[in-house]
Amino acid sequence: MSADTSPAARGHELLRPDADWWRGAVIYQIYPRSFSDLNGDGVGDLAGVIDKLGYLELLGVDAIWLSPIMRSPMADHGYDVSDPRDIDPLFGDLATFDELIAEAHGRDIAVTMDLVPNHTSSQHAWFSAALGAGPGSAERERYIFRPGRGDHGDLPPNNWPSVFGGPAWSRVREADGELGEWYLHLFAPSQPDLNWENPEVMADLEETMRFWLDRGIDGFRIDVAHGMAKADGLPDLQGPAVVLKHTDDDPRFNNDAVHEIHRRIRAVSDQYPRTMNVGEIWVDSPAAFGKYVRPDELHLGFNFRLASARFEATAIRAAIDESLAAVHAVGATPTWTLSNHDVEREVTRYAPTLPDDAEDRAHATERALGVGIARARAMALVELALPGTVFIYQGAELGLPNVDLPDEALVDPVWHRSGGTVRGRDGCRVPLPWEGDQAPYGFSTAESTWLPMPDDWDRFTVETQLEDIDSTLSLYRQAIELRYARPELRGDAVDWYEAPAGCLAFRRPGGLICALNATDSPVPFPHGQILLTSLPMVNGMLPPNSAAWLV
Secondary structure, eight states: OOOOOOOSSOOOSSSSSTTTTHHHEEEEEEOOTOOOOOOSOOOOOOOHHTTTHHHHHTTTOOOEEEEEEEEEOOOOTSSOSSEEEEOOTTTTHHHHHHHHHHHHTTTTOOEEEEEOSSSSHHHHHHHHHHHHOOOOTTTGGGGGGEBBTTTTBOSSSSOOOOOSSBSEEEEEEEESSSSSEEEEOSSSSSSOOOOOSHHHHHHHHHHHHHHHTTOOOOOOEEEETOOOOOOOOOOOOOOOOOTOOOOTTOTTTTOTTHHHHHHHHHHHHHSTTEEEEEOOOOOOHHHHHHHSTTTOSSSEOOHHHHHSOOSSHHHHHHHHHHHHHHHHHOOOOOEEEEEOSOOOOHHHHOOOOOOOTSSSHHHHHHHHHHHHHHHHHHHHHHHHSSEEEEEEETGGEEEEEEEOGGGGOOOOOOHHHTTTTOSSGGGGGOOOSSSSTTTTSOSSSSSSSSSSOOOGGGGGHHHHHHOOOHHHHHHHHHHHHHHHOOOGSSSSSOEEOOOTEEEEEEOOOOOOEEEEESSSOOBBSSSSSSSESSOEEEEEBBTTEEEEEEE
């Protein structure tokens, strides 16, 4: 582990005094590799984030969430951590991190960061020690090593698959040169799972949390927060598994022992006022989700229901109702998002699928993109009208679509682990376009970037959209400003209105009405004064694939 060079006391505090600043906040997710590259190596960095804080202030967000920036071999782009108490040189150093905290707090922007407790990198000092120490050692007890099945131990300890594809077990070669035990990795072989039944693992996480909290971080986004604890006895998985998906009864995830881990995590955070934790929770059951956000566990749960719902009124309403029911049952705050670094961008997700026999495919693709952008703009108004905390993934405010990258450009381990059958998540991680009319659009001074950028993204640049009052960026800025300025957006509930078939409308206790037209035809507006629409009116009516706010 690196030496602790933290400030003597927690410094660079936020200007705001509210301990619960995160309730109702707008939090902007930064995927640092793709946000802004200031040193010209084609990969984003912390200096680039500092350089763009003015943009984030202009957008109006309360906080940023930094995807992994800890020291890592980057086999899974930072989610394979080799030293959790240092900054990877790819992004900068601790001094730059401290500068980011100070600069962001000076603009009253909170800073949160990814914490990866389920696993480490295979290059972590602990794992190297485990390989060298041999079976039955204290070093191996930090991970999940098991003898294989079969007469010679040639079969994995159970049938668990990796979330990324392939088996979840890899066999090691022991000091005598013979094949020996197997170790568990629910993701890539370079990400061995930690043994959370070992008290040493929790103690080390507590040390890591304090290291960053003492430097002024305002909280953590906890990766795979429904992981860590494994089912007793590691029973076989019943039924087939799907790459990047799992169910609530999957023995790899969502086991009851995880809740005691979160109580321990919360106990550390409670020693640092005005900090919070949000967990990545992939569970289907609202009741199961609610358990993670009980008063002594996570402050917030990252909720994927809107990001998983079809652009269809009943599906969207069900996602909202289920989300609110899950958190209200335990007195927690709801959260909303339409995308993140693991999910296909909403513009692409909402675009209609092209028929295989489309005659003019170029024009059909452009029309589909237009529909996807319109629907994404509408859903932005829906999520920003809801009570609770909103997460915006970088580029959503620009209306960026996924990018269909060539095979040779793909670097996501999912692509390789699946044998080239699942393209992975690279398409939603392409660097942001800032200015200019050709790649890399001000993202970097390098000729090439870590993922290639499309030739037609000049229309999506921040520069272009800041000059256009009707742009997606302008819509986000207006909606976020109104969200804070108008008392009509206050209150913790939604009341559903009567709405035409294929539409929905709800009212906040403060008086705001949000109406969504998910049909192909214009519909009348609800009664009220129009505050904001995602698209211009059509003959005084709410256009197809659009939303509006009224009071």
